[in-house]
Amino acid sequence: MIDRYRWYEVAAVYAGIAVFLFFVLAPFIEGFLVSLKPLSQLFSTPYSFIPKNASFESYVNMWRSVPLLGLHIFNSFFISSVVTLIVIVVVVPASYAFARFSFAGSGALLGGFLAVNMFSGAVLLIPLFRLMRSLGLLNTYWAMIVPGAAFLIPSSIWLLRTYMMRIPRELDEAAWVDGASRLYTLRRVILPLAMPGIVVVAIMTFIGAYAQQFIFALTFNSKTEFMPLPIGLFAFFGNQEVQWNELMAASFVGILPVMIVIVFLQRYLVAGLTAGAVKQ
Amino acid sequence: MTSNRSAVIFALALLAPALIYITIIVAYPLLDTIILSFTNAALRPTYDFVGWANYQRIFGAGDFTEVIIRTLVWTAFSVSIKMIIGMFGAVLLNAAVPGQTLFRVLTMPPWIVPMAIGIFMWSWMYNGQFGMISGLLQNFGISDGPVAWLAYGHTAFWATIVTDVWIGVPMVTIYFLAAMQSISKDLYEAAWTDGAGRFYRWRRITLPLMLPAIITMSLLSLIATFNSFDIIYILTRGGPSGATTTMIIDTYNTAMGSRKYGEGAARAVVICIFVSIFCLVYFRAVRRLSQGEAK
Numbered sequence: 001m002i003d004r005y006r007w008y009e010v011a012a013v014y015a016g017i018a019v020f021l022f023f024v025l026a027p028f029i030e031g032f033l034v035s036l037k038p039l040s041q042l043f044s045t046p047y048s049f050i051p052k053n054a055s056f057e058s059y060v061n062m063w064r065s066v067p068l069l070g071l072h073i074f075n076s077f078f079i080s081s082v083v084t085l086i087v088i089v090v091v092v093p094a095s096y097a098f099a100r101f102s103f104a105g106s107g108a109l110l111g112g113f114l115a116v117n118m119f120s121g122a123v124l125l126i127p128l129f130r131l132m133r134s135l136g137l138l139n140t141y142w143a144m145i146v147p148g149a150a151f152l153i154p155s156s157i158w159l160l161r162t163y164m165m166r167i168p169r170e171l172d173e174a175a176w177v178d179g180a181s182r183l184y185t186l187r188r189v190i191l192p193l194a195m196p197g198i199v200v201v202a203i204m205t206f207i208g209a210y211a212q213q214f215i216f217a218l219t220f221n222s223k224t225e226f227m228p229l230p231i232g233l234f235a236f237f238g239n240q241e242v243q244w245n246e247l248m249a250a251s252f253v254g255i256l257p258v259m260i261v262i263v264f265l266q267r268y269l270v271a272g273l274t275a276g277a278v279k280q
Numbered sequence: 281m282t283s284n285r286s287a288v289i290f291a292l293a294l295l296a297p298a299l300i301y302i303t304i305i306v307a308y309p310l311l312d313t314i315i316l317s318f319t320n321a322a323l324r325p326t327y328d329f330v331g332w333a334n335y336q337r338i339f340g341a342g343d344f345t346e347v348i349i350r351t352l353v354w355t356a357f358s359v360s361i362k363m364i365i366g367m368f369g370a371v372l373l374n375a376a377v378p379g380q381t382l383f384r385v386l387t388m389p390p391w392i393v394p395m396a397i398g399i400f401m402w403s404w405m406y407n408g409q410f411g412m413i414s415g416l417l418q419n420f421g422i423s424d425g426p427v428a429w430l431a432y433g434h435t436a437f438w439a440t441i442v443t444d445v446w447i448g449v450p451m452v453t454i455y456f457l458a459a460m461q462s463i464s465k466d467l468y469e470a471a472w473t474d475g476a477g478r479f480y481r482w483r484r485i486t487l488p489l490m491l492p493a494i495i496t497m498s499l500l501s502l503i504a505t506f507n508s509f510d511i512i513y514i515l516t517r518g519g520p521s522g523a524t525t526t527m528i529i530d531t532y533n534t535a536m537g538s539r540k541y542g543e544g545a546a547r548a549v550v551i552c553i554f555v556s557i558f559c560l561v562y563f564r565a566v567r568r569l570s571q572g573e574a575k
Contacts, residue, residue: 005377009478013375020369021386024449027401028389030412034404047415076394090301093294101291111563113298116306118559120507122528123548126535127312128305150305153298182290207392214396214510219536230396234514237400244404251397262392266385269392 035059035248042245058245059253065236065246068224072232073254079144079228080209086149087156087205092198094153095160096186100172110161117154121147121215132220143220144213144228152208156201163197164190200268207269210258229254310552316545323539334546343522344530344547351526354437355505358444362501363494365445366452371482373453374460384454391450399514402443406430406515433523436516440524443511448504452497459493460486492569499562503555527551 005013034042036054063069098110121128128147129138137143167190175185191198217231227235233254237247262269317334321327338344373384390398405412408428417423429439463486471481509528512518518525518533525533531551535544 005375010377013372013377016368016372017377017383020365020372021383023365023446024387024390026412027398027405027446028393030405031401043410046419047410047412049412049416090297094298097291097294101287103288103291106291109295109299113302114563115556115559116302118503118507118555118562119306119310119552120509120528120555122507122509122532123551123555124306124309124313125532126316126541126545126548127309129536130312131305131309147305150301153302157298182287186294211392211394213394218513230394233400234396244407244410247400248404251400255393255397258393259389262388263385266388269388 031248032252034245035252037245039243039245058243058249061243062246062250062253065243066233066250068227068232069250069253071225072227072229073257075141075226075232076210076213076228076230076254077257079141079148079213080206082141082145083149083152083209084202084206086145087152088198088202090149090153091156091160091201092191092194093186095157095164096190096194098157098161099164099167100169110157113154113157115154116151117158121151125215125219128216129219137220139221139223139226141226144216144226147216147220148209148213152205155208156205159204160194160197160201163200164194167193203265203268207258207262313545313548313552316541317549319542319545321541321545323541327542330542334543338543338546338550344550347522347525347527347530348550351506351528354441354524354526355502358441358448358505358508359498359501361441361445362448362452362505363498365449366456366497367494369449369453370456370460371486373457384457387450387453389450390447395447395510396514398447399443399511402439402446403430403515406439430516431520433520436520436524440512440515443515444505444508447511448501452501455497456490456493459490463489495565495569496562499558499565503558503562506554506558527554 030049033049033051035058036056037051038053038055038057041048041052066072094113098106124147132138132143132146137146171189171193172185175189176182180188213228214230214234217228218234221227221231224232224235233247233250237243318329318331319327320330320333369387373380373387406414406429408414408426408431411429413429414423414427417427418425427435429435467485467489468481471485476484507528508526509532512524512526512529513532516524518529527547528551531544531547534540534547538544
C-alpha cells in the first residue's frame with residue numbers, strides 16, 4: 001500500500017484528534033463532572049475542572065426537583081416511536097412510487113417533497129398553531145407528533161428511494177410476468193428486500209425525532225405531564241434558580257438510553273447519513 | 281412500464297398518504313402564512329385584511345433590515361467554520377491509526393443527543409461566574425475577572441455561533457469522511473509513486489474531488505443554520521438587547537411572544553423567500569454536479 005506514517009505524523013494525527021474530540025465532547029465531560037459536584041463546590045472560586053468530594057448526590061436529589069423526570073423520558077420515547085411509525089407507513093409506499101414510476105410531474109413532486117425539508121417548523125408556527133387549535137390537538141401528544149413527523153417525511157423519502165433504486169427492476173418485472181399484482185409484488189418481493197433500508201430509515205427517524213423535540217413542544221403543549229424530556233427540563237429549570245448539578249444529572253439520565261442505542265447502532269447511522277447524502 | 285395508465289394510478293395511490301400529509305401539515309400552513317401576512321390577526325378571533333401594511337411596518341422601522349443583515353452574517357460565519365472544522369475532522373478520522381472506529385463514534389453525540397440538552401450544557405459552560413470557559417481562563421491567568429459570555433452583545437453573538445458550529449460539526453465531518461472514502465485509492469497510489477507528499481495529495485486530489493460534496497454540504501448547512509432556533513432561544517432568547525436576534529427568533533418573538541400573528545407572518549414570509557432562494561441554488565447545484573458526474 002501507500003507510504004507508512006512516520007512517528008511524528010502519527011503523533012500529529014493523535015494530537016489533532018484529541019483537540020477535535022475535546023471540542024466535540026467538552027460540554028458532555030464538563031456536564032458530567034458538574035453533575036458529580038456538590039452544590040457548595042459548584043459556586044466556589046477558583047474554578048476547578050475536576051470535582052473534589054465527588055458524589056452522586058444530585059442524581060438522588062434531582063428526583064425531588066423534577067419529579068416527572070421518568071415521565072418526560074417516557075414521553076420522549078413515546079413521541080419518537082409514534083413519529084417513526086407514522087413516517088414509515090407514509091414513506092415506504094411513497095419511496096417505492098418515486099423509485100419505480102415516472103409520470104408527468106413526478107420529478108417536480110419529488111423536488112417539492114425535498115423542498116419541505118428546507119422550511120423550518122418555526123416559520124410555519126402561527127398557522128400550525130391555528131391548525132392544532134382548530135383540530136383540538138393543543139396540549140396533547142398529537143400536537144408534537146403530527147408536525148414532528150411531517151418534517152421528517154421528506155428526508156426519509158429521499159433516503160429510502162435511493163435504497164430502493166438499488167433493488168433490480170427485473171425482480172418486479174419477473175413477478176408481474178408471473179401474474180402477481182403490483183401491490184402483491186410490493187408486499188412480497190420488494191418489501192423484504194428493502195427491509196435493511198427501512199430499518200436504517202426507522203433508526204434515523206427515531207433519533208431525529210428524539211433529538212429535535214423542542215419547538216413544537218414549546219409552542220403547542222403547556223401540560224407538564226405531556227412534555228418530552230428537553231422541554232420538561234427547560235420548563236422546570238427555566239422557572240427558578242437553576243440547580244446546575246441536578247440539571248446536568250437529569251440530562252445525563254435522560255440521554256443515557258440514546259447513547260447506549262447509538263453505540264450499538266452507529267454503523268447504521270453512518271450508513272444512513274452517507275447513503276442519503278452522497279448520491280442523489 | 282412507466283407510462284401506462286394503471287401504473288400511474290398505482291403510483292399516485294402509493295403517494296397519496298405522503299401527499300395528503302404534507303399538504304395538510306406543510307403546504308396549507310405555508311399558504312396560510314402568506315394570507316395571514318396581509319391581515320392584522322392577533323389573539324382576538326376576528327381580523328381584517330390590511331394589504332401591505334405589515335410589510336410596510338417591518339421594513340419602515342429599519343430594525344428588521346438590521347435583523348436580516350445580522351442573520352446573514354451569523355449564518356455565514358457559522359457555516360464557514362463548520363466546513364473548516366468538518367474538513368479538519370474528516371482528514372483526521374480518515375487517517376489509518378488505531379482507534380479509528382472509536383473516534384468516529386465519539387464524534388456523533390452532539391448530533392444525536394437531544395439538541396436542547398447539549399445547549400443546557402453550553403449555557404453552563406458560558407456561565408460568567410462559575411462556568412468552565414470563564415473559570416479556566418481565570419485559572420490560567422488569561423483573563424483577570426469572570427467573563428459572562430452571554431451577557432454582552434458581541435460575546436453572545438460569537439457564543440451562539442460556537443454552539444451552532446458544535447451541533448453541526450458531526451454531520452459535516454461524517455459526510456466529508458464518506459465523500460473522502462469514495463475517492464479511488466489508485467489516484468493516491470499513483471501520486472505517491474510520483475513522489476507527491478501528503479499535503480500535496482490532499483490539495484491536488486482530495487480537495488478537488490470533494491468539491492461537489494463540499495458544495496452540497498455547504499448549501500444544506502446554510503439552510504439548516506439559517507433556520508437555527510433552539511440554540512439561540514435557549515442560550516439568549518435573542519438578547520442581550522437584540523444582539524443575537526436572527527430572523528427566526530425575531531419571527532417567533534413577534535408571533536408567539538407578542539401574539540402579533542399578522543406581523544409575525546409577514547416576517548415568516550420574508551424568511552420563506554430567503555429559504556426559497558437557497559433551495560433554488562441548492563437544486564441547481566445538485567443538477568449541475570450530477571450532470572458533471574455523468575460525463
